[in-house]
Amino acid sequence: MDTGLLLAAFAIALALTSSAVSLGAGRIPQILRMLAMPLLGLAGLSALAAGLVTLVEGGVIATTLPLGLPWLPWRVRLDPLAGFFFTLIGIVSCAVGLYGPVYARAIERGRESLAALGVFTGLFLTGMLLVVLADDAFLFMVAWELMSLSSYFLVAFQHENGANRRAAFLYLLMAHIGGLAILLGFGVLAAFGGGFGFDTMRVAELPFIWSSIAFVLVFLGFGMKAGLVPLHAWLPEAHPVAPSHISALMSGVMLKVAVYGFIRVIFDLIGQFHWQWGVSVLAIGSVSAIMGVLYALMQNDLKRLLAYSSVENLGIIFIGLGLAMVFLSTGHLVLGSLALIAALYHSINHAMFKGLLFLGAGAILHSTHEHDLEQMGGLLRRMPWTGLFFLIGCLSISALPPFNGFVSEWLTFQSALQAWQLDSGVLRSLIPIAAAVLALTGALAAACFVKAYGIAFLGQARSRHVRRARPVPFGMRASQGLLAAMCLLLGVFPASVIALVDVVARQLLGEGLPQTTAQGWLWLTPVSPGTASYSAPLLIVLLSLGAVAVAWMLRRGLVRRVRHCDAWDCGFTPPTARMQYTATAFAQPIRRVFGVLFHIEESIDLRKGGEAHHRLIVRDRAWGLLYAPVARAVESAARRVVKLQSGNIRVYLGWTLSTLLVLLWIIS
């Protein structure tokens, strides 16, 4: 066995061990923080090593496991695409391994079951790693279900709360509808390939109509998991209610596993591209991006805000994938691989900054037991490290240079701007519109995270427990620091990262991006130096040199004193915490401008004694437009079917017999 695969197996074994030792946590609570969580971190480290080794070597290793059904052994395969996602999973798992012990310590005296947390976290990580490693549809689906089911138990972890139970059930339901669609998609592929192995699916030649059916099924299944609009509504319910490090894993990593599945099936297994598919992916991605960020802006619960922003970022990833499919369908291999790499880059970026932000939200929750933005404020002075790391996360997710979010959006823009090379006028005009949507999304994301950071960390505390917040323990800070450092590294050295990731595109499409890194690590030139260039290292050097120079000049010679005083506020009485702008007020102009896209209920209730109360509810339109009608249809169908249920055993036997006869007739 090769090093990469050995390390991958080691990672899975460690995750399983972490899960197994947690069984004892019911008796000895310390096991969770002393053993299970560190093991999880080690599993992440091992997965990271496996991924890096695979990316550097660039080869493909496959083997058959002595597991599975007798005629259907499980097969695993570690290629650069899988290696890339191993890297991504590994880094976030490391951070979670650092964060977990502090969280476990905090709930040791609580009523929650520590064993359940440890067991399912280990299984969750195992499931995700196995999905990426699987080389046949059978193992893929088993691992996929393992991932979905174990995360269901983690979402339902704090099940005393009725809302959490509802969210978990909705999640389970959606995960299974999605799983069914994926299974049917694999069914189509297996029928043409003549086997469940990915190798036979890869060589199968599908006619357009059947490959399109498979595409729709697979897009539906993975899109549902990835939280694409309009199927996203479960995501902001389920992700925030899990413990924060699990939210980080779900939003940061599990959504990426869905992206992985989509890339694996469309780009690798089906292996044919049609512009109709590309345009539909592009359209759904654009709608998800813009709706996701607008709904994120409307949220006042920090973790819900982050969950909606995941919808936005997955939309951006799918914009990149859609662009890649359009370019590949017209034979522009280099541009296709540029867009694919942009999507992959955004995947790893989103894993880093969303993991970081969820861990930051978890640190706030740990320190203040507060998740409502309207109660926060002034946390930067109470929790300086968390404040600094959260700021880095906000800057990265708002796509600001020189951080990592900017690089992937820049690459996506660059590939969209090459639309002039296409022959079809329709495609040429559709792609720039998607780029315009992406631009609007980026600007709104900045507004969203100014709101999140400004309300939570700046200003004055809006409640007593937030005023008394204390810094979180070292483990929590270190986990955020690790991800913040990754955000900076991925942002400042994009050319080196792409040099490493390029092998994924080379292996998958047979064409890489030799131009991107041709100018060395300092310059990023995706198409050619004349077309576009960006130098993040020089940018950050010049930014810091300039800031130091300006500060030095201003402090020399002239007055250097700073006097502390009350806030001026135009000479009114010194402001109190209640006079600050609120999160709702901050979002009001945007709520008004984009009002038609939300379901808003706003009223002012006059109560006794002349007290007026402002009531505002912003609901997701997806509930009314999609979920509720479907739920109603299912319910009315169920009410019709119930008529068959007479309670008479002979009637039931009659139904069974006739069904059997009909089935036999169909088969024969």
Added chain:
Amino acid sequence: MDHFLNMAPWGLALLQALLYAALGPLLVGWVRKVKARLQNRRGAPIIQPYRDLWKLFAKEARVAHTASPVFRSAPYIVFVATWLAAATIPLVATNLPTAAIADIIALVGLLALARFFLALVGMDVGTAFGGMGASREMLVSALAEPAMLVAVFSLAMTAHSTNLASVVEYHLNSGLVLRPSFLFALGGLLLVALAETGRIPVDNPATHLELTMIHEAMLLEYSGRHLGLMEWAAQIKLVLYGTLIVNIFFPWGIAQSLTPVALGVGLAAIVTKLLILGAALAVAETVLAKMRLFRVSAFLNLSLLLSLLGLLSHIILEVGA
């Protein structure tokens, strides 16, 4: 990138960056002067903004008790990010190494970075006016930024490059060709520039009424050198947008080689163009009235629409031809 290690272009690039910083107050003084004459006032001398800056830098800075470290570091970040963004735009010469560091998308990103910190300091001290300013600024920028990007996309697609120097050179070499997409993009970019630099009809730089402020509301708590840096950054931003417009759409005169004569012509050309643009801005500010906030979205939607029309007309009319 071949001239990367050559020192002379870097020296010129540094000079150009310093020129941006020096031109900022001058342009603002010029606009104020022209505006005053249009209103039958004598107005302050053109160099008044320099004196104001000098006065602010010589004064002691005050910081509220409730301010966080963000408050004291933001002026430096905002100033340097805006300045660096400006330095990547060809001012006098096209062929400078700074232009390759950040293309036009990175330029928009740097301005967004400055704005992010500007909005954060608005919320930092915890006053109502600051939060209000930040909220409005983010609304305006959320609508203006896409319009700006789309406008520059049609230029970038024409020149097949997002590097500003390449766009300018392409335009110079292709001669005087009337392109519908450029006209639309110019319209869109002009409206964006008015909004982003906080001019009438979107924001009023001379207002003293807190409730109508956007940009000034975020700076209310600043004083001394912090305020000076913030003001200077705003002035550089005005030059930045002015240069962007005049050098992309009317690039003639800019130096394409680094000889003293060409550079002198380039300097004279850009100063003349900026003075004309500044006078036009003063006229526009005199004849227009400030809009109320929720009309601004219609104003910026118009600019987005113009930019999109530019992009589509480029794709439909010009690519195939």
